Amino acid sequence: MVEERNKKPQSNKRKKNKKSTTKHSTNERKIASRSKPTAKAANKQSHSRNRKKQQRPISKKRQPAKYHKTKNPVYTVLFNVIFYSFILFMIVGSIMFATTKNANKSVLGYRFFGVLTDSMVPRDPEKQKGGFHSGDVIIVKNIAGNAAEVGDIITFRPSITSQAFLTHRVKEKLDHLGETKGTYYITQGDANLAEDVPVNEKQVVGKKIIVVPKVGAFLNFVRENLIISIIFLISVFGFITIIRYYILNK
Incomplete structure (x- = not known):
């Protein structure tokens, strides 16, 4: 009787051990099943990695294109x-x-004159275009004496021997003055009320091209x-x- 009693608890222990082993095995299978990805999941991960690898060099190539x-x-x-x-x-x-202190000299066919008076300040800016003020600088292009036209602003000497210069607008162009044939100009400053003395073509120096203000x-x-x-x-x-x-x- 004593031997039988001793055998029974051993059998119970074996059963318990079997149960515990089965539980451990099932748990290990569950963990393994969780830890091991399925074939579909592995394929998805590999595809996503490949896409990332393909996208990285494209973005690197696009950045310098935008910069350029x-x-x-x-x-x-x-x-x-x-x-x-x-x-x-x-x-x-x-x-x-x-x-170029000497006004008789030109540089590449151009001359620079400083404006000393306000005789060319326009009274009617809409009609009298191209005027200038004292303190401005005008650039004058050399032209032939008979090449100016009505409306041009020309630079001329008041007399052939004069060292001074005037720059006024041409109001009228004549092919003779009295009985004397030749090209003559009737000029007038935009701010003046009276016309100038008629100008012979030999007195003409050039035509105003550019005005540089206040220099x-x-x-x-x-x-x-x-x-x-x-x-x-x-x-x-x-x-x-x-x-x-x-x-x-x-």
Whole structure:
């Protein structure tokens, strides 16, 4: 009887051990089933990874394309040409105006005159176009004496031997004056009420092309202080260039 009693608990223990082992095995299978992805899930993960790998180099290639679109080389070249041409025109024009003290001399067929009076300030700006004020600078192109037309603003000497110059508008063009044949002009300042003395074609110097407003005092200073002005203009040119490159490359 004692032996039988001792055998029974052993059998119970074996049953318990079997149950525990079965429970552990089932749990391990569940964990394994959870941890091991299915074939479909593995395929989805591999496809998503491949798509990410394919998309990364495309985005890297697109970024520089967008960057290059912002900087168009054609526009930069045009801007450089206009910018440097304007600066050089200002420097060279100032130097030429300062060095050409003799008004009889022209530079490449052009002359620079400082305006001293307000005789060409227009009374009627809608009809009288192209006028200017004292303190302005006008650029005059050399023309033949008989090439001016009505409405042009011409620069002429009041007399053939005069060293002074006037710049007024042509009101009338004549092919003779009295019994004298030739080309004559009747001129008048836009601000004046009376006409000028008739002008012979030999007195004509040129035709007004461009008006540069309010730089007469500056150019007179350049004429009196040429070396200092050249150094100043070159310094300004360098400063503007540095600021420009800083703004564009920022």
